[in-house]
Amino acid sequence: MNSGPPGLLAGTVAGSIRGAMPTLRSLVPEDPPAPPFRRDFWRSPLRGVRLTSILGATLLVAIPLVSVTGLLSHVAYNPGLGENRIVARGPFDVLLFDWPTHPAWLYAASQGVHVTLGLAAFPIVLAKLWSVIPKLFVWPPARSVAHALERASLALLVGAVLFEFVTGILNIQNYYPWKFNFVEAHYYGAWVFLGAFGLHVGLKFPTMWAALRKPRLSQELADTLAAPAPDPPTISRRGLLGTVGAASVLLAVTGAGQSIGGPFRRLALLAPRGGTSGDGPNAFPVNKTASAVGVGPDRTGASWRLELKGPAGAVKLSREDLLRLDQHAYDLPIACVEGWSTTQRWSGVRLRDLARMAGAADGREVRVQSLQRAGEFRQTTLGADQIADERSLLALRVNATDLSLDHGFPARIIVPALPGVHCTKWVSDLEFTA
Amino acid sequence: MSRRLDAVYGGGPVLLLGMLAAFAVSGAALVYFVQSGPLVSVALWFGGAIVLHDLVLFPAYSLLDRGAARSLGGAINYLRVPTLLSALLFLVWFPLILGLSEERFRNASGMSTSVYLGRWLAVSAALFAISAVVVVVRRLRAR
Numbered sequence: 001m002n003s004g005p006p007g008l009l010a011g012t013v014a015g016s017i018r019g020a021m022p023t024l025r026s027l028v029p030e031d032p033p034a035p036p037f038r039r040d041f042w043r044s045p046l047r048g049v050r051l052t053s054i055l056g057a058t059l060l061v062a063i064p065l066v067s068v069t070g071l072l073s074h075v076a077y078n079p080g081l082g083e084n085r086i087v088a089r090g091p092f093d094v095l096l097f098d099w100p101t102h103p104a105w106l107y108a109a110s111q112g113v114h115v116t117l118g119l120a121a122f123p124i125v126l127a128k129l130w131s132v133i134p135k136l137f138v139w140p141p142a143r144s145v146a147h148a149l150e151r152a153s154l155a156l157l158v159g160a161v162l163f164e165f166v167t168g169i170l171n172i173q174n175y176y177p178w179k180f181n182f183v184e185a186h187y188y189g190a191w192v193f194l195g196a197f198g199l200h201v202g203l204k205f206p207t208m209w210a211a212l213r214k215p216r217l218s219q220e221l222a223d224t225l226a227a228p229a230p231d232p233p234t235i236s237r238r239g240l241l242g243t244v245g246a247a248s249v250l251l252a253v254t255g256a257g258q259s260i261g262g263p264f265r266r267l268a269l270l271a272p273r274g275g276t277s278g279d280g281p282n283a284f285p286v287n288k289t290a291s292a293v294g295v296g297p298d299r300t301g302a303s304w305r306l307e308l309k310g311p312a313g314a315v316k317l318s319r320e321d322l323l324r325l326d327q328h329a330y331d332l333p334i335a336c337v338e339g340w341s342t343t344q345r346w347s348g349v350r351l352r353d354l355a356r357m358a359g360a361a362d363g364r365e366v367r368v369q370s371l372q373r374a375g376e377f378r379q380t381t382l383g384a385d386q387i388a389d390e391r392s393l394l395a396l397r398v399n400a401t402d403l404s405l406d407h408g409f410p411a412r413i414i415v416p417a418l419p420g421v422h423c424t425k426w427v428s429d430l431e432f433t434a
Numbered sequence: 435m436s437r438r439l440d441a442v443y444g445g446g447p448v449l450l451l452g453m454l455a456a457f458a459v460s461g462a463a464l465v466y467f468v469q470s471g472p473l474v475s476v477a478l479w480f481g482g483a484i485v486l487h488d489l490v491l492f493p494a495y496s497l498l499d500r501g502a503a504r505s506l507g508g509a510i511n512y513l514r515v516p517t518l519l520s521a522l523l524f525l526v527w528f529p530l531i532l533g534l535s536e537e538r539f540r541n542a543s544g545m546s547t548s549v550y551l552g553r554w555l556a557v558s559a560a561l562f563a564i565s566a567v568v569v570v571v572r573r574l575r576a577r
Contacts, residue, residue, distance in 0.1 A: 090466045091462050119526065126522075129487065129488075144445070145444050146445035153457070158484055158488075159480045159481065159484045166479075167479070170529060173530050173539070174529075176538070178475050179472050185476060185479075192460045192464050192467055195458070195459030196460050246519060247518065250523065251522070251523070254523070254557065270523060270530065270553060275549065288542060292540075292542070
């Protein structure tokens with residue numbers, strides 16, 4: 001029954017039907033109870049260790065990239081600062097570090113990879129599951145304690161991978177037909193996945209490697225994925241892999257433009273921030289409209305004041321006061337956790353200049369509050385590196401014109417490599433800590 | 435020692451350690467995962483994803499594919515490939531295509547989901563058109 005060559009772990013998995021098993025075996029009938037549990041029920045001539053290995057090798061590159069960029073996004077939210085934390089503190093927090101501001105495109109690139117590569121990997125995941133589905137109906141259901149545990153870990157693996165892909169894909173479309181907290185479930189679901197994924201790779205890597213390096217050898221081995229009595233083929237293995245590849249490319253092409261921007265944005269026909277957003281200096285995507293969170297001209301007009309607080313006390317600054325301070329302009333990307341990003345020319349007052357005014361020259365933290373009265377991300381806390389970076393701005397203008405209301409008029413935060421939702425719009429208070 | 439472990443457990447010490455490590459990570463994460471919302475909702479989406487894929491989606495597309503392959507014979511792939519691609523795009527983008535999150539989407543982006551049905555239909559039409567061109571070209575060349 002052993003499917004793989006004797007590798008580091010593969011050899012030890014299947015070897016044993018002995019020992020503790022007689023007791024277990026007496027509980028299950030020896031003959032498969034229904035057709036799917038019989039190996040000759042599975043007829044596709046394409047299934048086999050070679051096909052599964054090719055798909056597995058592709059995912060072995062894609063899945064770690066999607067996972068690492070996802071975990072980086074968690075770090076980028078600076079959950080250790082102020083009230084930034086959305087996800088319950090847990091054992092994996094040891095991996096947190098201060099999120100850098102260099103390079104400015106770090107979050108745009110990392111989150112663009114997370115979402116676009118995740119979309120492109122989805123058809124490969126589905127094809128991989130198709131290629132191994134006979135294993136779900138293997139008989140007897142468990143040959144040993146180790147085999148039973150491996151199958152339990154596979155339930156976690158498949159459940160978690162589907163959960164992660166489905167919730168991620170629905171989240172970027174703002175569709176939430178569930179009652180749990182998406183961020184928390186998606187984050188801890190990823191760790192459920194990663195434990196099971198590590199074991200799966202450890203167990204199957206030798207088999208995959210052998211099948212890829214020596215395709216002939218793999219045919220000689222007992223191929224438990226191959227149909228014992230296959231139907232005549234209606235498509236070649238190359239044809240199937242080409243179709244899966246085309247599906248990946250199609251999802252990537254109709255999605256990637258929302259991250260890459262420029263002329264590619266038009267190609268992103270099905271992505272949530274693809275196509276165009278009209279014309280003009282303020283015509284670029286947003287993730288929160290002013291009207292949706294109850295911010296209107298009544299509170300952003302001439303009566304608006306920025307309350308600047310710190311060790312030196314509190315001052316109130318009008319927009320004219322802020323425009324009289326040193327203005328600086330930088331081309332910076334703003335990148336959403338949902339994967340899209342856009343680079344614009346922002347101008348305004350440096351956060352470190354405001355820190356000095358507030359009496360916190362080497363500001364340790366700044367708590368930013370928005371006019372937004374309800375909903376998520378109406379406040380954020382930024383760290384020392386983010387205050388110190390000369391490109392970190394309280395932006396007043398974009399592309400040489402005033403910010404539009406949807407882009408955060410009268411003033412918004414823009415910090416290099418910071419997730420978009422932390423670039424708080426409609427800022428009302430800045431509180432620096434020395 | 436190793437032989438006794440193999441007899442009881444069905445694997446060597448390396449496998450046992452690997453499994454302990456994997457279940458430690460997944461198990462610790464699971465504790466937090468199930469607290470991310472009402473247990474019913476979390477369990478339904480985790481278990482439901484497996485059941486829906488393995489026992490609904492997979493049998494459904496397999497049966498459809500088998501039925502189509504029987505009735506169409508050799509020409510099946512010219513229909514199979516664009517159908518699969520179009521269906522996959524729908525599977526991924528159905529909330530936008532069907533406008534299921536119109537209000538939230540409008541609040542977030544200031545735009546409407548109404549364009550997506552047309553775009554999906556247009557991309558699908560293009561895929562079938564490409565496939566049709568390939569059939570015609572191949573048939574003409576074969577003459």
